[in-house]
Amino acid sequence: MPRPNHRFLLFAFILIAGNTAIAQEDTFLDSLKYKTSLNGYVKYMHTVIVPEADTSELITDNFFHNRLNFQWNLNKHWTFNSSMRNRLFWGELVRLNNEAFSTLGQDPGFLDLSILWSNGDSYALHTIFDRLFFTYEKGKLNIIAGRHRVNWGMTFIWNPNDIFNSYSFFDFDYEERPGTDAIEVNYYTSATSQVGLVFELSDSLKGSSLAARYRWNAKTYDFQVFGGYQRQNIVLGGGWAGDIKGAGFRGEGTYFIPDSGLDQDDQFVGSMDIDYSFPKGLTLQMSYLFNSTGLNSSTGDYSAFFLDRALSAQTLSPAMHNLFFQGAYPVSPIVNVSLATMLNPADGSWFIGPNVTWSVFENFDFLFTGQLFRGDPMTLFGDGGSFLFMRFKYSF
Secondary structure (H helix, E strand, C coil), X not given: CCXXXXXXXXXXXXXXXXXXXXXXXXXXXXXXXXXXXXXXXXXXXXXXXXXXXXXXXXXXXXEEEEEEEEEEECCCXXXXXXXXXXXXXXXXHHHHCHHHHCCCCCCCCCCCCEEEEEECCCEEEEEXXXXXXXXXXXXXXXXEEEEECCCCCCCXXXXXXXXXXXXXXXXXXXXXXXXXXEEEEEEEEXXXXXXXXXXXXXXXXXXXXXXXXXXXXXXXXXXXXXXXXXXXXXXXXXXXXXXXXXXXXXXXXXXXXXXXXXXXXXXXXXXXXXXXXXXXXXXXXXXXXXXXXXXXXXXXXXXXXXXXXXCCCCCCCCECEEXXXXXXXXXXXXXXXXEEEEECCCCCCEEEEEEEEEEXXXXXXXXXXXXXXECCCCCCCCCCCEEEEEEEEEEC
């Protein structure tokens, strides 16, 4: 069903209001003197999927991805940014999951900025704007309006504080991470502290989000606390980032209190990271995620946790306890290798992800990575199968 036209009217109003404010300081022709930039990349990725560990069946998939990033510095206070993803999927995975690919045109945001150009039996062509916003900066004030990334996370793997636009560690090919349709206001109270307010737009008040954050620095640590209302939940959270004798030490947590009309329990989601870089370049990292409403048993219906729930800070994992370890090492100036693993200690299931990146020449990179999920049936990673990815990327 088409999205209501009032969304387009609202965005048009933002555009007109932005241009009107700009015109008060500079004429349109004057603003053309300011710098514009366009960059992006082209990727091709081939995927081989083995659905189960004990089968010889293979599923192949192909993915062509073009990204364009445009920035226009309208004057010394105003900037306009736009980024679009053009993606062509084809292969057996599209044929076997055609219904899922047919939903690509359904933009989850307030603004409908997604277009499914064509969806055949074994291919899908899709475009989406995941960034489209104005930025106003003057003195200590910063205002962003439109689709952009609200980055409140402080840890690396799981971000319970990232209540506006969560992401999955397994979606490695989306480096920019999702954005959200929101108005964000930040005021810098000092060189190391700021107060921020974010209002995420939605069709209804209950579906909207409004939260305020205070961030500051004390000695060698950055801290933040926030509170607000996020999609039918009262949210309270905070986090820190610092180091202990040269090792990075970060953590964050968010407490969710559902509306009285929801049949849900209060939920706490917290994560903690420790990482250390050795002189020769070896980096080790360990992360832990706790989900108070997650399963803590040897077997269970983990899929039920996601029933009618999209990816969010509340659904980072259906397990109560989650462990992550990673080691990375630069074999040479142009070749890096890493190995990541994730474990559910309650059921013994695990994930392992080897990764090799090679900078073939300037602006051209090659990636080979895998995602292998193992465990008994009815465990967190037991039914995940194996995925092998080979990707070529040219940046411009």
